[in-house]
Amino acid sequence: MWNRFTTNVQNKGRLVCRPIPSRSWYHLPPAILSITCYIASLIILSLLNAIPAAYADESICTETTxxxxxxxxxxxxxxxxxxxxxxxxxxxxxxxxxxxxxxxxxxxxxxxxxxxxxxxxxxxxxxxxxxxxxxxxxxxxxxxxxxxxxxxxxxxxxxxxxxxxxxxxxxxxxxxxxxxxxxxxxxxxxxxxxxxxxxxxxxxxxxxxxxxxxxxxxxxxxxxxxxxxxxxxxxxxxxxxxxxxxxxxxxxxxxxxxxxxxxxxxxxxxxxxxxxxxxxxxxxxxxxxxxxxxxxxxVTPLDLPDIQHTFDTSNSVDLYLPVVAFSSRQTSIDSQRLLRVYSGLPDFDLVLNDTVANALQTHGIAIHPVTSVVDDETLLTELWNNPTHYTLLPINALSPHLRPLWVDDTPVLTSDLTHYPFIFPGTLYDPSRMTRIIFSGVTALGRFTREALMENGVDWAVSGIQDYVISADYFHTSNEVSFHPLCPNADHPVMGGLCAMDEHFSLFEQLDVDVMELSGNHNNDYGFEAYIRTLRLYQQAEIATIGGGETLHQARQPLIIEHHNNRIGLLACNWSGPDFALATDSQPGAAYCDLNWLQEIIPTLAEQTDVLIVTVQYAEY
Known part of the structure; x- marks a missing residue:
């Protein structure tokens, strides 16, 4: 995998329950007798409902209240x-x-x-x-x-x-x-x-x-x-x-x-x-x-249209995605719900900004009158204040404050877009140039995580996310601890209490980790030798590293990914220390987030890449 880098939803009768002088009911309390009788009535009524109702001429309702x-x-x-x-x-x-x-x-x-x-x-x-x-x-x-x-x-x-x-x-x-x-x-x-x-x-x-x-x-x-x-x-x-x-x-x-x-x-x-x-x-x-x-x-199921686009969806298109506030607990939206919106039907959770509402109408989409349309500047606040609401945005309007929803529990960008409703001829998105990078956030194979791995094994640990992460072009994670052959014990004084066991390193290999970030707080807990030894393990597994190294100079090196005619830059640093976790000219560790260095390197990298991603090990809450 190293070769992928250049640098690093009737009627019924009426029943009346009356007390029955039967010994079979004698010892039931009156309340239970009443409830039991009522439930029995409901069961009978449900059977009566199976009898087809007579035809009734139903006229269109014109009342509004x-x-x-x-x-x-x-x-x-x-x-x-x-x-x-x-x-x-x-x-x-x-x-x-x-x-x-x-x-x-x-x-x-x-x-x-x-x-x-x-x-x-x-x-x-x-x-x-x-x-x-x-x-x-x-x-x-x-x-x-x-x-x-x-x-x-x-x-x-x-x-x-x-x-x-x-x-x-x-x-x-x-x-x-x-x-x-x-x-x-x-x-x-x-x-x-x-x-x-x-x-x-x-x-x-x-x-x-x-x-x-x-x-x-x-x-x-x-x-x-x-x-x-x-x-x-x-x-x-x-x-x-x-x-x-x-x-x-x-x-x-x-x-x-x-x-x-x-x-x-x-x-x-x-x-x-x-x-x-x-x-x-x-x-x-x-x-x-x-x-x-x-x-x-x-809600009565509707006969919604089967989308059949007349243009080639595998070429450049204008793609609109369902999006929520990053803080929302929503992860996916039903495709039938999107088809209702596409058909001009109401969805009270949909909020559009003026620009998107106008664009969709230009593409022939009828926006239902109940749809909330807000100023472009108001949309973000609206979504963050209402986590059940969602919007539609062109793919180039996404931001870290927002998160695209999957559709039917499948990422839109990994699906066949032939039957996806909100895609139109245009130039905003070229599927042939897509690069998928998954960021898992911070991990540390220590403490209770280490105990779980010891009890259940690495295969168990990777099973929950393996199929998902290996589907990406690149998988990035940040490991906060170094590996040590005696972990959780040590044969020398340690600076902190976290370490990882050698037999758990295969977890990263099974997950096909491509980029390992080393900006964490605990990589030097077991000493500098453990840090350098762990660096060698990553190199042998062909896992690129960022945010840390044997020296400050190495720790500050960016990683440039070239893929599908894209240049993507990755840079990482540590904001909070402690001091012994940070790299110096003669000590391995994480690159400190020095503002002077960041102010110089970020504009430079931004000019050299199509997308620059900077990740930071920040304070823990």
């Missing part, structure tokens, strides 16, 4: 009139196709009006449904009152029992619903949503918690969502979403839920927005995202 209704039901269990607010979609039809239902609960010091008056969810629903982005849906917002703030979990007089055996049957008798339900809530309401959904996952398709309040020791384990996440059966059938703002005081319990679901291998999403506290302003800012999550399973 839904209807908000406040109504009541009587709770036998607490002998109290209970209030709820319901949203009915535009052109609600009580005899046509039945509607799915979202049940949304309020926070502890709020009521059934929170989701509408404080968060504006009805306006978001109107916008989404009339634009075609959301399917018509019924949304129920119950008032839990005092009972929802009580930690009652057993017997009849509990909020979960009232919700399941009194509210839900009332809603699904009064309104034209089908068997599809989602459940969510804010803060205390989020707690109840997970408490109910995790105990009765067969009743719901999705559950969401928006700053949900979870506490590991505050509730009995049989009813605590954190414990249910560890052991409740069948919760993997649910789509699960969690979110909070970075400054939310309830972060600890939400993090625990994320960790519990992750340990169990339960698929879920957890979004931490960079701004936002435990308050209405935060939830209002993300209500459209919440609806998109709940409604994802109920």
């Amino acid at each position: 839904g209807t908000l209704i406040d109504d009541t039901y009587f709770s036998v269990f607490i002998q109290q009139e209970m209030v709820y607010r319901v949203y009915l979609p535009p052109c609600y039809d009580s005899e046509g196709t039945p509607y799915p239902v979202i049940y949304l609960m309020h926070g502890s010091n709020r009521d059934h009006t929170q989701w509408t008056e404080r968060l504006g969810i009805h306006e978001a629903l109107n916008r989404g449904i009339t634009s075609g982005a959301f399917p018509p849906v019924i949304v129920v917002m119950p008032y839990g009152g005092w009972i929802a703030n009580e930690n009652r979990f057993e017997g009849n007089a509990t909020w979960s029992n009232i919700f399941l055996t009194e509210l839900m049957p009332t809603i699904e008798t009064r309104y034209h619903t089908n068997e599809q339900r989602a459940l969510g809530g804010i803060s205390r309401g989020g707690f109840w949503a997970f408490n109910i959904a995790f105990r009765f996952p067969e009743l719901f398709t999705a559950v969401g918690g928006h700053s949900p309040f979870f506490d590991p020791g505050h509730y009995p384990a049989a009813y605590n969502p954190l414990n249910l996440a560890e052991s409740a059966p069948n919760i993997d059938r649910l789509r699960i979403a969690l979110d909070r703002g970075a400054d939310d005081y309830a972060w600890y319990g939400i993090d625990l839920m994320d960790e519990a679901l992750t340990r169990r291998g339960i698929a879920h999403t957890y979004t931490v927005y960079p701004d936002g506290e435990h308050e209405d302003a935060y939830w209002a800012a993300h209500v459209m995202d919440y609806l998109a999550f709940y409604l994802a399973d109920w």
Whole structure:
């Protein structure tokens, strides 16, 4: 490999459950009897739904707003009139196709009006449904009152029992619903949503918690969502979403839920927005995202176009990529989603700048009116403030503050672009000149990493990324420690405690590492001889090195890669020391980030290369 371098998503009958004087039910508690009867009704109703509905003449809906209704039901269990607010979609039809239902609960010091008056969810629903982005849906917002703030979990007089055996049957008798339900809530309401959904996952398709309040020791384990996440059966059938703002005081319990679901291998999403506290302003800012999550399973599949470009996509083209803020947890986007945008359909997470919106329209792409279009200068801030948002940018407009998304879990630039939508005749991108370099960041085969390697072996360690990294033209990593034959022991005084074992060097060879950066803090921990010996190991394996060397002069040498008619420069240095880790005229180590040297060499290298990449070993946080 050294030769690659020159230098270095019907109707139904109504059933009523009544007590049956049968000994088979005798020993069941009334609450369990009610829930069991209700679940049995739902199973029968789902069978009835399999009978084809009579043909109904469905006209086009011209209404643009839904209807908000406040109504009541009587709770036998607490002998109290209970209030709820319901949203009915535009052109609600009580005899046509039945509607799915979202049940949304309020926070502890709020009521059934929170989701509408404080968060504006009805306006978001109107916008989404009339634009075609959301399917018509019924949304129920119950008032839990005092009972929802009580930690009652057993017997009849509990909020979960009232919700399941009194509210839900009332809603699904009064309104034209089908068997599809989602459940969510804010803060205390989020707690109840997970408490109910995790105990009765067969009743719901999705559950969401928006700053949900979870506490590991505050509730009995049989009813605590954190414990249910560890052991409740069948919760993997649910789509699960969690979110909070970075400054939310309830972060600890939400993090625990994320960790519990992750340990169990339960698929879920957890979004931490960079701004936002435990308050209405935060939830209002993300209500459209919440609806998109709940409604994802109920969006009617569209017959989207099969892209057939009439030009040769293997030559120079103008290529636009889906891009997010570098801090976003998104990694991939579904190709069907991009096809919706390409077809002029709405995507509420898409944000375009003026330049790109105009360019796409010039290429014949109809930008849906709901698409957010911002000034070029505002786009970056918009993406960083909203990590679920994405944009489309020409390939030459990418920056380190942004990160291109994969499509269907595959990098766009390694795919056949014949069926990719956002590619047009032009000159911005020439596939024949592409050079792919993967930067893994810093590694150190010491401490717990070394112990894991000793226990599981090198083959195990490389298996997670091997196929990915060897697909690149060049693979760069930064190793912070030197190899020593006696590691983790030593036969001489050491300057630091980190080293790597010789038998683990093959990890770099199996990963086909091309460039090893030596700007790390610990390469001299086991002494200068270990450093120089490790340099020889890299040379023997034909691994180029940057950012470190036997002397300061060698450590400062750039690496120039010539590939596909490209000249790419790599330069590295250490910003933070310590002193014994830095190279001098007579001591091996890392090149210190001397500003005078950088101010001189960077402009020079920039003139000599097409792309210059400077990497820095900076302070650790």
